[in-house]
Amino acid sequence: MTEMRALALALILLAPLPARAEVEPGDLTLTVTAELNGNSAPFAREMVLLKIHGVYKQPILLEEVVQPSLANFSWTQLGRDHWSRTKLPDGQSAIAFDRTVAVFPHHAGQFTIEPFIHKLTVNDVGERRVVEVRSKPIPFPVAPWTEPTGGPDAKEPWWLPAKDVAITDSWSPDPETIKVGETARRIVTLEAQGMVAEGLPPRPVMRTRGIITFAGPVTRETLLTPSGPVARATYQWDVKPGVPEIIPLDAIAIPWFDTSTRTMRETEIPARQIGGGLPDRETDRAPPAIPSPLVTAAAALAAFGLGLALIGFGLGRPSLRLSASARRALHAAARAGDPAGFRAALDAAMRDAPDLARIWRGRPDVTAALAALDRSVFGAAGAPVPDLPALARALSRPERVPGPPGPERLAALDGPAR
Template identity: 70%
Template sequence: MLAAVFLILPGLARAEIGPGDLTLTVTPERNGNADPFSREMVLLRIRGVYRQPILLEEVIQPSLANFSWTQLGRDTWSKTRLPDGQVAIAFDRVVAIFPHHPGDFTLDPFLHRLTVNDGGIRKVVDVPSPPVQLSVANWTKPVGGPDAKEPWWLPAREVTITDSWSPDPETVKIGESTRRIVTLEAHGMVAEGLPPRPVMRTRGILTFAGPVTRETIITPTGPIARATYQWDVRPAIAEVIPLDAIVIPWFDTVSRTLREAEIPARQIGGGLPDREEDAKPVTPASPLVVMAAALAAFGFGLALIGFGAPTRPRPRLDRATRRALAQAAAAGDAAAFRTRLTPALQGTPDLARAWRADPAIAAGLGALDGAVYGRGPATALDLPDLARRLARPVPAPARRRANHGRLADLDGRS
């Protein structure tokens, strides 16, 4: 497209065109100064330096066969000072290209068609850039790569993942649902290169996949690809359901290494069941209700006199520890599981005593110590099952009867 720029510098209006007055170069910017792989972004920095005043201009781009491409932002015009001290006009354009397959390629010249003032005469001049040699490397590592079906090939400078739920999945019960939205961003890619929606499946939940939205954000340093994945999740069982993390491999184009991004593990249910009554607003009681409660309390006091104290509450792990154990179990992290369990084993003797008396829990604790500390024979460790068992209340400890005989000499009894 032609553009009227009318960039006239002082002292150049009547100058004649000389050798080197109009130059155009194309410089490929390779990630890590290495040959790119297929579908990896390469930036082409196109720069023109012109001593003559420019009246009109048009960039004619080559076909770029074997490459996909996108222009990053608008062309820029500025003034620049040359080594000899003279002031010239600078033209800059950035194009991102993505090779389709390996090989040695020659990028044909870009052409800048300029209308200049040559000694007071308008003249059209074509300024070509030198051809550019670009090699695209073959993937030689045993795993991954552009041609592998699994995992998805994701070459990028940076990959970020955000994970949001509404409402919090730990508060959801049977018959209710929560919406999960995961946003994946990759710097140095276009949206079409992002992977399809990950598979989120585990025992005890129903998932309903929502639409996938993709967009490409153009920045001066390259495109940013963004994909948003959505699910509606509903628990089907009345248990704490661990949801495993989802790993997304990607190729770091800066360090030239394979890396992993992770959609974090979560748990469904088991969040606030023991506090939901506390969360309800307190309503004032009527006088009749107060009187009835007083009579009931009087009768309950008589019952205590006649029949003894009520049943003692059943010990149970606090909610924060139950949640931490479920998350460590979902992540398969035995060391973190043992670290969060240690305070309960040491600080709540009633729980520790009841767990050791339960054969299934005792076997699970032995397998846990074997996995973490290498104690005893190696046995199968099922962290999710152990977390569920430890989260349950244990039988209340039996009340010890006082031994009055030892105090007889002190209280005057015989």
């Protein structure tokens, strides 16, 4: 593959161009352009792309790029150099050279990107001649961070400047299905557009009461796309519950700086629940196996016998529970200390589960907390806010469905005795 690329490059460089008597001004040009995010001066550690572009009318025999020292910057070249044939506005043929370098200023200040030099060996009137083509120096101001918190120099939170950030969270098996002593693996993938993998944060800390976590390896990679680099980091944990109770696992906030809008934003690794029931999402359920007729008949007979045995002793009543998405919305509003958001999430949950709403209205502790919530949202300013995390936990628990009143035993099959 390398030999084929070298051959293709040689064909481009040595391809016949219109014969020229000598190298004239304008025949060989090299420009460097800094692509500023949001057309604003970057902050420290924010990535800026330098686009190096050369246009050469003369046939090139050999070439070498001499890069400036880039003091006060870290840098990395993105991809290989690209050579191509191009047509100029006047119709002449030329050779185009392109290279992309990502630079990261170390600190605020007024800097200059010194010239790049492209050493070219050309055929000048039948003689080999080395020509140095220089770009112009570029003023490069780096802005200081003026906000009261965060920024590139703060130890926490991690400084994450990007065009966009996305998080995916996967568990195997679903954390709600595991019991004490069992293990689930959590894999979180963080992708940031407009930066390289070395700038992504270290593995977040995931701990809470009642679980044991074993941190796995962290993998990082930089993907080169036509719109720029995309950084990806994958974090992994093995999670084991140590208590039989339901364990709420809080969301993990990831603040980041939007380089396009020049504002701070936040995404999060979502909250989950460990233990407490079957998965609520359809994608987490495997399709049931179709039993054979003999197995079906045996199961029916066993169920009939069990039903006869339980007549008169009372069967266990079914339970109701909010969906996983509704529970997550309540816990998120509780963590944010947002009573209005909590009330809105609760309204949506009650519309989706009216039977649960009726059960809650029959529980004095829940009705008292809901009344306090309504006073804090709709009442006079300064009304106390109830304990939202405790209320979210109370509303997230399964609730037994009350059974209808009636006789404890079936009537005699043959009717009353005469």
